[in-house]
């Protein structure tokens with residue numbers, strides 16, 4: 001194999017098995033899309049139907065059968081607004097079920113790669129949050145994700161918790177990028193908040209970061225922060241989305257009174 005494709009080769013010849021949970025979500029689908037690019041990895045994709053991570057017996061059974069070397073947990077309760085009304089559901093998926101995964105990983109000596117969020121922070125800082133900053137979530141979703149992090153740390157030493165922010169895929173799932181395009185089809189004016197700063201992150205880049213950890217056999221376990229680098233507001237992001245798609249007849253209006261149930265951090269840049 002030539003040198004310029006070597007990043008897609010494992011450092012050792014052993015083929016690793018990667019279990020991807022929540023495989024029908026935007027990040028899960030992004031991994032699926034690239035399965036063929038990684039011939040040295042044996043992917044097992046399980047969507048919510050194939051494996052409900054809330055079902056501990058099912059989790060244990062799948063881990064016993066698949067014997068994964070890595071589990072990339074893309075399963076999550078991600079509806080920030082709805083979580084305010086149904087916190088038990090959010091905690092069940094984002095915290096309790098994550099503990100089931102951690103226990104199964106422990107039993108099978110599997111490395112857990114779990115995705116967490118900038119919403120574990122309260123947004124009171126004005127400089128990028130580092131991995132040593134103390135989380136202090138201000139909404140139910142963030143609190144449930146933080147509890148998930150704690151539950152992993154209780155059981156495992158070989159884990160990666162990767163906090164990312166404002167994740168979007170142009171192709172898959174429900175996300176701000178696709179919501180704006182959808183709204184632009186039916187609404188002349190879009191009212192978008194300008195009072196939160198963060199870094200939109202392309203799911204393609206997060207996928208690359210995670211698979212590099214595996215391909216390079218990283219043992220830099222613990223909490224990682226990964227996001228794309230451009231800091232902006234949701235309004236700025238909406239503007240970029242419309243520009244990228246050459247949409248000129250939609251009027252964007254800065255409107256910080258856009259009503260939401262959940263509070264969001266005012267600043268959630270990850271450093």
Ligand SMILES: NC(=O)C1=CN([C@@H]2O[C@H](COP(=O)(O)OP(=O)(O)OC[C@H]3O[C@@H](n4cnc5c(N)ncnc54)[C@H](OP(=O)(O)O)[C@@H]3O)[C@@H](O)[C@H]2O)C=CC1
Pocket residue numbers: 021022023024025026027028047048049051052053054073074075076077078093097115116117118145164165166167168173174175
């Ligand atoms: N989206 C974002 O902006 C950000 C996301 N993250 C984190 O990144 C990760 C991936 O998010 P993303 O791909 O955007 O999320 P999605 O909501 O697109 O995907 C989550 C997937 O998990 C599935 N799921 C829900 N409950 C269960 C369950 N009990 N068992 C198995 N699968 C389940 C969902 O299935 P179904 O739809 O059928 O319920 C869905 O397919 C999550 O951990 C999220 O918290 C972090 C920062 C930003």
Ligand SMILES: Cc1cn([C@H]2C[C@H](O)[C@@H](COP(=O)(O)OP(=O)(O)O[C@H]3O[C@@H](C)C(=O)[C@@H](O)[C@H]3O)O2)c(=O)[nH]c1=O
Pocket residue numbers: 078079080081116117118119164165166167175176179183190191192193196234255258260264
């Ligand atoms: C759709 C829309 C949203 N907004 C505002 C509401 C909110 O403050 C902000 C973002 O809106 P959304 O609800 O789409 O995004 P939200 O669900 O808050 O996105 C978050 O999702 C979770 C899963 C994460 O982990 C976070 O990193 C983050 O990406 O934009 C408007 O002002 N106008 C609009 O038309």
